[in-house]
Each structure stands twice: as structure tokens, then as C-alpha cells.
Amino acid sequence: MIFIFDLKPQLMDFLAELWGSGKSLNTVQMTCRGITVFILALILIRISGRRSFGIGSPLDNIIVMLLGAILSRAVVGASPFIPVMTTCTMIVLLHRFFSWYKGKSSRFIHWIEGDKIMLFKDGRFITENMERAQLHREDVMQELRKRAMTDDLNNIKTIYIERSGEISIVIKE
Known part of the structure; x- marks a missing residue:
């Protein structure tokens, strides 16, 4: 039991060294932070729902946000250039790996991107699915008018x- 308590300060020191602090981060520290932010951003976008961005998968949206945010730090000199480039490279490689693995595993793609949700069938809106998708009937009707050029649900x-x-x-045949 004493060994575990002796190990805890060493582990905390290791994690503090790995994570870094302040503006003087090394390449490994910034890369660890980048990977952590990537995973957290993916979780947050999946939690926030599909309406957050509307176009592209959560995975695609994350890379756009993170690269913009991280690359801006190199541009304005807020972070050293090499750690920024290394972090962005790791994020792009992580994105490429996730994209590649989506094609290999239906369980993984379900976890990363979810599934389509049926909102309307047999002449009626599916209320529980509308709530799950955080949509109001008028949101769907707007898309119906834009995409199908109608607001007649009898044709759908x-x-x-x-x-x-x-x-x-x-549309019904």
C-alpha cells in the first residue's frame, strides 16, 4: 500500500511533464494536447447533435476547427512553430486513420457519426425521433419546401x- 502512495507523486510529476504548462510547451506536450483536444472535440460534437454544423461529418468538422485554431497560434506567434506543425500533422494523421477505419468497421462508424434518423413515415411525424434530432416540424417543412419544392406531405x-x-x-412513386 505504501508503494502506491509513493508512486502517485511520481505519476503526477510525469503527467505534468507530459502535459506541460504555460506558453513554453515542447513538441511532445503540444502533440499530447492536440490529440486530447481532437478526441474531446469529437465527443462534444457528437453530444451537441447534428444540427450544430449540418454539413459534413463530425470528424470532418473537427479537423477544420482544430487546424484553424492551432495553425493560428503559429501565425500569430502564440506558440512555437515546430510544435504547432507537429500537432497539426498528428491531428491530420489521426483524422486519416479514423476516416480509413470507418470503412473497416460499421460499429466504429456508428460511434463516430451515428445513424440516420427517420423523422416522417406513413403520413406522420415520428415525435420521439424529432425530439432526439432536436428538430421542430417547421425545420423539416422548410427542408421539404427547399428540396422537394412542395409542402404537401401526402406526396412524401x-x-x-x-x-x-x-x-x-x-417521395412516393
Whole structure:
């Protein structure tokens, strides 16, 4: 039991060294932070829902946000250039790996991007799915008018919100 308590300060010192503090971060520290931010951003976007961005997958939106934020630090000199470039490279490689692995695992793609949600079927809106997607009937009707050029629900077979946040409409034959 004493060994565990002796190890705790060493572990905390190691983590503090790995994570760094202040503006003087080395390449490894900034890279660790970048990977952590990538994963946290993915979780936050998945939690915030599809309507947050509407176009592109959460994975694609994360890379845009993170690269913009991190690269700006190199541009304004807020962080050393090499750690910024290394961090961005690691984020891009992580994005490429996640994108590649999505094609290999349906469970992984479900976790990363979710599934489409049926919003309308058989002449009625599916209330619990509308609430889950954080949509109001008028949001769907707006997309119906824009995409199908109608507001007549009698001509509609099904309506989905896709993984990207876009609304898809299937018209009756």
C-alpha cells in the first residue's frame, strides 16, 4: 500500500511533464494536447447533435476547427512553430486513420457519426425521433419546401436526418 502512495507523486510529476504548462510547451506536450483536444472535440460534437454544423461529418468538422485554431497560434506567434506543425500533422494523421477505419468497421462508424434518423413515415411525424434530432416540424417543412419544392406531405414516403445533419426526403412513386 505504501508503494502506491509513493508512486502517485511520481505519476503526477510525469503527467505534468507530459502535459506541460504555460506558453513554453515542447513538441511532445503540444502533440499530447492536440490529440486530447481532437478526441474531446469529437465527443462534444457528437453530444451537441447534428444540427450544430449540418454539413459534413463530425470528424470532418473537427479537423477544420482544430487546424484553424492551432495553425493560428503559429501565425500569430502564440506558440512555437515546430510544435504547432507537429500537432497539426498528428491531428491530420489521426483524422486519416479514423476516416480509413470507418470503412473497416460499421460499429466504429456508428460511434463516430451515428445513424440516420427517420423523422416522417406513413403520413406522420415520428415525435420521439424529432425530439432526439432536436428538430421542430417547421425545420423539416422548410427542408421539404427547399428540396422537394412542395409542402404537401401526402406526396412524401419518408424523411430522414442523415449522419451529416442534412435532411433527405423520399417521395412516393
